[in-house]
Amino acid sequence: MSIRAENLTYVYGAGTALEQYALKDVSFEIPDGQFVGLIGHTGSGKSTLIQHLNGLIKPAGGTVYYDGTDIYSEGFSLKELRSKVGLVFQYPEHQLFEVDVFSDVCYGPRNLGLAKEEVDQRAREALKQVGLKEKYWDQSPFELSGGQKRRVAIAGVLAMDPKVLILDEPTAGLDPKGRDEILEEIRQLHKERGMSIVLVSHSMEDIARYADRLMVMSHGEKVFDGTPREVFEHYRELEAIGLAAPQVTYIVHELKERGVPLDEGITTVEEAKEAVLGLLGSPLGACL
Amino acid sequence: MIRDITLGQFYPVDSVIHRMDPRTKLFGTMAFIISLFLADHIGAYVVATGFLALAVRLSKVPFSFIIRGLKAVMVILLISVSFNLFLTDGQVLFRLGFLKVTREGLRMSCFMGLRLIYLVIGSSIMTLTTTPNQLTDGMEKSLGFLKAVKVPVHEISMMMSIALRFIPILVEETDKIMKAQMARGADFDSGNLIQKAKSMVPLLVPLFISAFRRATDLAMAMEARCYRGGEGRTKMKPLRYDRRDRLAYGFCGIYLAVMAGLRVAL
Numbered sequence: 001m002s003i004r005a006e007n008l009t010y011v012y013g014a015g016t017a018l019e020q021y022a023l024k025d026v027s028f029e030i031p032d033g034q035f036v037g038l039i040g041h042t043g044s045g046k047s048t049l050i051q052h053l054n055g056l057i058k059p060a061g062g063t064v065y066y067d068g069t070d071i072y073s074e075g076f077s078l079k080e081l082r083s084k085v086g087l088v089f090q091y092p093e094h095q096l097f098e099v100d101v102f103s104d105v106c107y108g109p110r111n112l113g114l115a116k117e118e119v120d121q122r123a124r125e126a127l128k129q130v131g132l133k134e135k136y137w138d139q140s141p142f143e144l145s146g147g148q149k150r151r152v153a154i155a156g157v158l159a160m161d162p163k164v165l166i167l168d169e170p171t172a173g174l175d176p177k178g179r180d181e182i183l184e185e186i187r188q189l190h191k192e193r194g195m196s197i198v199l200v201s202h203s204m205e206d207i208a209r210y211a212d213r214l215m216v217m218s219h220g221e222k223v224f225d226g227t228p229r230e231v232f233e234h235y236r237e238l239e240a241i242g243l244a245a246p247q248v249t250y251i252v253h254e255l256k257e258r259g260v261p262l263d264e265g266i267t268t269v270e271e272a273k274e275a276v277l278g279l280l281g282s283p284l285g286a287c288l
Numbered sequence: 289m290i291r292d293i294t295l296g297q298f299y300p301v302d303s304v305i306h307r308m309d310p311r312t313k314l315f316g317t318m319a320f321i322i323s324l325f326l327a328d329h330i331g332a333y334v335v336a337t338g339f340l341a342l343a344v345r346l347s348k349v350p351f352s353f354i355i356r357g358l359k360a361v362m363v364i365l366l367i368s369v370s371f372n373l374f375l376t377d378g379q380v381l382f383r384l385g386f387l388k389v390t391r392e393g394l395r396m397s398c399f400m401g402l403r404l405i406y407l408v409i410g411s412s413i414m415t416l417t418t419t420p421n422q423l424t425d426g427m428e429k430s431l432g433f434l435k436a437v438k439v440p441v442h443e444i445s446m447m448m449s450i451a452l453r454f455i456p457i458l459v460e461e462t463d464k465i466m467k468a469q470m471a472r473g474a475d476f477d478s479g480n481l482i483q484k485a486k487s488m489v490p491l492l493v494p495l496f497i498s499a500f501r502r503a504t505d506l507a508m509a510m511e512a513r514c515y516r517g518g519e520g521r522t523k524m525k526p527l528r529y530d531r532r533d534r535l536a537y538g539f540c541g542i543y544l545a546v547m548a549g550l551r552v553a554l
Binding site: 054056079086087088089094095096111112157 | 470489
């Protein structure tokens with residue numbers, strides 16, 4: 001179920017003095033089962049871009065194809081698209097409204113017009129998937145902790161059984177433990193259910209660890225697109241647009257400059273550890 | 289759709305009227321409104337038109353932008369004009385079925401229509417050239433005398449400026465929650481009235497919660513900066529009358545006198 005964006009352009013306040021491009025001629029294709037990281041500074045057009053992918057906003061130019069069909073063409077069911085392309089907004093816990101957790105998760109599948117058993121089944125599965133214990137299911141979502149609320153909200157989108165899951169900074173405002181748990185669950189969804197994932201994040205470390213591919217946005221344009229390894233090679237250009245590579249990339253580059261023969265494409269601490277240990281074990285390591 | 293309402297919106301340009309003290313603009317607007325109710329002769333309307341045209345010109349706000357505010361009152365305008373047109377007794381000009389149009393009715397409805405339009409344009413000029421904060425500042429200062437009779441003037445104006453400040457925030461919030469629920473398959477447009485009302489629950493509950501959360505945060509932030517009401521509070525930019533304000537007061541005074549004179553003389 002590939003998503004293909006073609007020359008997407010979006011303008012805020014068209015025709016007024018405050019006209020501003022949020023997206024300029026952005027094209028890409030996300031094939032089935034890919035884990036894509038999307039980064040960019042605040043106001044670079046990331047959020048605008050992902051809202052096009054499930055048809056929440058209409059572009060000023062260009063279009064989006066889902067599985068080869070133009071999603072803005074006449075007669076295309078956007079509701080159906082939204083069940084296949086799940087979008088989790090920033091701070092998704094702000095959208096919770098039901099009296100208990102379970103009914104809130106049921107909201108999505110119920111909107112799809114499914115039978116009650118099917119709805120319940122999907123809600124149970126989704127809640128298990130995000131690792132929320134059963135004792136919380138009939139509590140009010142407003143009594144839960146921040147991390148738990150976030151899980152309920154993500155489960156609310158998962159219960160629609162999407163093929164593609166887009167998450168806008170799902171870890172913003174969570175503590176390190178909560179962050180790692182949520183990212184781990186996303187990775188599981190990717191691995192076990194073969195979902196395509198688009199993860200918007202400010203953390204280069206997270207992106208380097210999880211994503212197969214990295215897209216970088218700046219001022220409404222896509223400036224880099226490649227594997228994290230390829231993109232982080234350009235760390236100086238990334239800095240120029242207000243971003244940075246993972247910290248470990250800087251250490252590796254610094255070590256290399258001082259004569260330690262490390263691979264420059266290292267993007268995670270684990271890789272760096274292996275490489276350094278490998279060197280230490282080798283005859284060359286003896287002279288370090 | 290909510291963004292189209294120009295009544296009560298600020299238009300950011302630099303003009304003499306923008307730089308005036310908000311109190312001057314408040315009293316000027318009040319003088320203009322009073323003068324409209326004094327006017328009942330064509331001559332008086334000519335003077336009022338001149339005054340209004342001058343104000344529009346000086347404000348540097350595009351006329352087409354000001355006119356947009358009229359859309360909101362179009363229905364009221366049409367109702368009051370047609371009531372006056374058809375329901376005034378007097379010398380019959382012509383009949384339309386059971387409706388009759390009289391000379392007096394025609395005159396009344398023309399004046400009534402003009403009066404309403406001028407009222408909206410006049411007050412729009414004030415809000416378009418004054419930021420909401422300036423406006424409440426001006427009100428607080430000019431209504432200060434009411435404190436003597438235990439009216440909490442400062443509290444009221446603070447509430448007003450906070451309420452005004454929250455409007456764009458809540459509009460944005462509504463948009464965000466709406467999109468989030470649409471991403472979960474919500475449908476806000478179709479269905480009958482009851483279904484539509486029901487579909488509003490997933491929108492309104494989070495909206496209320498977020499409004500309360502923001503209000504608590506704001507109260508906390510104000511307290512953290514030692515806010516404890518208006519007693520003894522000084523201003524960073526105290527309101528001060530300038531030469532242009534004195535001139536404007538003089539001009540508005542003369543205008544009001546002329547209008548009153550016309551009322552008595554004609």
